[in-house]
Amino acid sequence: MKKTTIILVVMTLVMSCKQKEKDAFIEQDVKSVAKREYPASITKVFEAHGGLDAWNSMQSLTFSMDRGNGKREITTTNLKSRASLIDAPNYMLGNTGSNLWVKSKDTSAYKGNAKFYNGLMFYFHTMPFIVADAGITYTAAEPLEFEGQTYPGVLVSYNAGVGVSPDDQYIIYYDSETNKMAWLGYTVTFGSNQKSTDFSYIRYNNWKTINGIELPISIDLYSDKDNVIGDKRSTIEFLDVTVSTNAPEPSLFALPEGATIVKD
Numbered sequence: 018m019k020k021t022t023i024i025l026v027v028m029t030l031v032m033s034c035k036q037k038e039k040d041a042f043i044e045q046d047v048k049s050v051a052k053r054e055y056p057a058s059i060t061k062v063f064e065a066h067g068g069l070d071a072w073n074s075m076q077s078l079t080f081s082m083d084r085g086n087g088k089r090e091i092t093t094t095n096l097k098s099r100a101s102l103i104d105a106p107n108y109m110l111g112n113t114g115s116n117l118w119v120k121s122k123d124t125s126a127y128k129g130n131a132k133f134y135n136g137l138m139f140y141f142h143t144m145p146f147i148v149a150d151a152g153i154t155y156t157a158a159e160p161l162e163f164e165g166q167t168y169p170g171v172l173v174s175y176n177a178g179v180g181v182s183p184d185d186q187y188i189i190y191y192d193s194e195t196n197k198m199a200w201l202g203y204t205v206t207f208g209s210n211q212k213s214t215d216f217s218y219i220r221y222n223n224w225k226t227i228n229g230i231e232l233p234i235s236i237d238l239y240s241d242k243d244n245v246i247g248d249k250r251s252t253i254e255f256l257d258v259t260v261s262t263n264a265p266e267p268s269l270f271a272l273p274e275g276a277t278i279v280k281d
Contacts, residue, residue, distance in 0.1 A: 082255065202216040
């Protein structure tokens with residue numbers, strides 16, 4: 018056998034071994050993520066909504082919201098990379114994973130807070146699964162009392178440096194009979210450097226099974242004072258909801274011509 022042939026064979030074997038080691042590492046890493054342990058209280062909520070295995074198999078989520086005059090705001094998200102696109106009547110707001118950008122569709126400039134709004138409705142819509150992310154701690158919360166019914170709660174807090182607002186807190190309240198999520202308590206700390214004890218409340222009582230996953234079709238926002246729920250203020254409907262094991266095209270989230278990158 019020629020010397021060059023021997024060298025090629027050795028290199029091939031080395032590369033093959035390295036690839037096998039890499040594949041084994043990836044497989045082990047995936048298994049370690051899959052085996053992450055959660056408290057029993059939140060685990061049974063996940064299970065009541067289809068389970069984390071089913072949720073983790075999904076790669077894309079799309080929903081729309083009515084913005085009046087027959088126009089809709091369409092949100093598409095890559096569930097693995099969290100790249101996203103909000104296609105609204107007057108603007109587009111995109112997140113490539115490394116850049117947040119905005120582009121107006123008319124002569125008026127975008128007047129919202131892109132960093133705050135990016136992912137906001139996605140978070141509300143993907144409850145309770147969104148609180149299965151890494152970097153989260155779970156503790157028992159005081160039950161919620163509403164109209165004579167008691168809802169057990171799980172307080173969700175984020176580790177330092179996780180997300181745009183790591184001081185945000187959520188409380189997942191669930192029905193003690195069905196284990197389905199019933200209420201969300203949440204604080205807003207965007208732009209602040211400290212935790213808040215002022216919770217707002219959203220009611221979740223309109224679910225639909227889509228591709229094996231229980232997702233909300235609408236949510237009700239309530240007024241509150243001193244962490245006490247008041248009257249219903251409004252309802253947000255999620256239309257044309259799809260969740261799929263197929264990933265969206267990466268080009269969907271790419272920075273388009275004429276867009277402006279949102280600075281810190």
